[in-house]
Amino acid sequence: xxxxxxxWKQELSSGAHAARLAALxxxxxxxxxxxxxxxxxxxxxxxxxxxxxxxAGLYSAPGRTEIGGNHTDHQHGRVLxxxxxxxxxxxxxxxxxxxxxxxxxxxxxxVIGLDDLAARKEExxxxxxxxxxxxxxxxxxxxxxxxxxxxxxxxxPKGSGVSSSAAFEVLIGVILNDCFMTDKxxxxxxxxxxxxxxxxxxGKPCGLMDxxxxxVGNIITIDFADPAHPDVEPVAVDFSKAGLALxxxxxxxxxxxxxxxxxxxxxxxxxxxxxxxxEVLRDVPFETFLAKLPECRKQCGDRAVLRAFHIYADNxxxxxxxxxxxxxxxxxxxxxxxxxxxxxxxxLQNVIPAGYxxxxxxxxxxxxxxxxxxxxxxxxxxxxxFAGTAxxxxxxxxxxxFKAHMEAILGEGRCHVLSIRPExxxxx
Numbered sequence: 001x002x003x004x005x006x007x008w009k010q011e012l013s014s015g016a017h018a019a020r021l022a023a024l025x026x027x028x029x030x031x032x033x034x035x036x037x038x039x040x041x042x043x044x045x046x047x048x049x050x051x052x053x054x055x056a057g058l059y060s061a062p063g064r065t066e067i068g069g070n071h072t073d074h075q076h077g078r079v080l081x082x083x084x085x086x087x088x089x090x091x092x093x094x095x096x097x098x099x100x101x102x103x104x105x106x107x108x109x110x111v112i113g114l115d116d117l118a119a120r121k122e123e124x125x126x127x128x129x130x131x132x133x134x135x136x137x138x139x140x141x142x143x144x145x146x147x148x149x150x151x152x153x154x155x156x157p158k159g160s161g162v163s164s165s166a167a168f169e170v171l172i173g174v175i176l177n178d179c180f181m182t183d184k185x186x187x188x189x190x191x192x193x194x195x196x197x198x199x200x201x202x203g204k205p206c207g208l209m210d211x212x213x214x215x216v217g218n219i220i221t222i223d224f225a226d227p228a229h230p231d232v233e234p235v236a237v238d239f240s241k242a243g244l245a246l247x248x249x250x251x252x253x254x255x256x257x258x259x260x261x262x263x264x265x266x267x268x269x270x271x272x273x274x275x276x277x278x279e280v281l282r283d284v285p286f287e288t289f290l291a292k293l294p295e296c297r298k299q300c301g302d303r304a305v306l307r308a309f310h311i312y313a314d315n316x317x318x319x320x321x322x323x324x325x326x327x328x329x330x331x332x333x334x335x336x337x338x339x340x341x342x343x344x345x346x347x348l349q350n351v352i353p354a355g356y357x358x359x360x361x362x363x364x365x366x367x368x369x370x371x372x373x374x375x376x377x378x379x380x381x382x383x384x385x386f387a388g389t390a391x392x393x394x395x396x397x398x399x400x401x402f403k404a405h406m407e408a409i410l411g412e413g414r415c416h417v418l419s420i421r422p423e424x425x426x427x428x
């Protein structure tokens with residue numbers, strides 16, 4: 001929704017949007033001035049970067065936390081995920097250049113012409129590819145694209161496992177949807193557009209869970225048995241009422257140069273499925289996989305087989321986690337979280353990249369968290385793994401000490417205490 005820049009600034013400074021911001025950031029209205037200041041800052045950044053604009057729109061897309069189903073999405077399995085109260089925000093305004101110009105704080109300016117949106121091999125693994133892919137996806141859906149300037153700021157840590165990449169894709173989708181679509185696409189379709197751009201233009205064979213959690217918002221369980229029409233259900237739960245705090249632990253390891261590690265997981269799972277007569281593991285009954293185990297080992301190798309064992313078990317665990325949460329059985333839920341973490345490390349093998357000896361940051365992070373939890377709560381690798389973050393559910397009475405101990409090891413600000421955000425991608 002476009003509005004004059006001066007009107008936005010006056011409303012933000014006067015507290016006119018305090019209730020809206022309080023809902024997005026899970027805080028009291030009197031605690032929202034810092035968030036309002038972030039939106040004023042992106043309006044200032046927009047004009048400082050691209051020149052004055054008469055009007056602009058303001059947008060937000062949250063980070064996400066994967067609660068259950070580690071790497072199950074790309075095998076058309078089940079996941080449990082939620083949006084969190086850290087986000088990527090943007091100010092967007094028209095230009096007359098027929099270009100999409102995007103400036104993210106701390107990064108180079110990205111510019112694409114809107115007259116040529118074909119995928120380019122040389123742009124793979126770049127932000128330009130995501131922008132071009134999302135624009136093409138919206139063009140195919142009837143968007144009348146025109147020049148647009150976008151200025152982005154984020155407090156979603158890059159490479160932190162709360163999916164800054166999905167937040168970026170959803171944010172661009174929300175902006176394009178608001179500015180150029182007469183018949184708006186749904187949050188589910190915005191997520192699918194982001195995944196398509198990442199798969200086809202960026203060149204990363206990701207699943208759909210990250211984009212879906214950021215776009216749809218709140219806690220949801222998703223069944224990807226039919227990935228074109230995923231079954232999305234809300235899961236009403238308040239972890240604070242269970243005496244649990246949600247912590248994301250930044251291991252300080254970077255995702256950079258790990259694309260091959262991530263790509264190997266779905267590739268190996270698909271190879272096992274192919275031996276068993278399917279495209280993905282969801283196509284193959286577990287009993288068929290067991291019967292074909294010798295052939296799978298011979299054709300795909302033992303790591304692929306172990307990864308398949310994880311996918312089957314974690315897919316089943318999601319349904320059990322959802323049932324436990326809906327019944328208020330947090331002891332069972334925490335046991336299942338820990339089981340998932342053990343399976344990811346032992347079978348999926350996405351805690352330590354293959355061959356790494358000196359740098360095993362994720363392993364150290366999980367080991368330290370287990371020590372300080374001392375049998376309470378739960379901890380597991382979070383998201384894609386190999387680098388980024390671990391997730392911990394910490395009893396609130398232990399939180400202060402746990403945070404202090406973990407930050408003494410990882411560094412100040414590396415233990416993020418988060419809340420579940422009730423809304424996904426948003427137009428302010």
